[in-house]
């Protein structure tokens with residue numbers, strides 16, 4: 001999908017955009033139980049994730065339906081990752097404007113570019 005990495009009305013501080021937008025969004029954390037899977041994490045990385053959030057087969061994050069069990073809050077309003085500092089690599093790699101992001105946001109009826117209100 002050929003979409004801009006960031007909306008036109010944002011011309012600086014992409015890190016802040018990532019952080020602020022994702023805190024209001026959370027769509028990619030609640031789109032597929034297949035998504036928050038472990039990939040190249042080492043044993044120390046995996047041990048740092050609280051067991052209550054890990055799938056029984058150890059393949060990735062435990063999900064409730066399509067929603068990661070570590071996600072709190074309401075999609076598109078205000079969300080947080082309960083294991084942010086130790087979240088899987090796939091979660092770190094997904095950034096606003098990425099194809100996975102756009103797919104997840106569309107699934108939840110969230111527009112791209114995002115509304116300015118999502119960054120407040």
Ligand code: SF4
Pocket residue numbers: 021022023025026027028029094095096097100101102104105
């Ligand atoms: S879907 Fe995009 S904007 Fe929303 S939390 Fe994921 S990366 Fe951030």
Ligand code: SF4
Pocket residue numbers: 028029030036061068069070071072080081082083084087088091
């Ligand atoms: S571990 Fe955190 S960032 Fe990754 S899917 Fe779950 S709630 Fe989202």
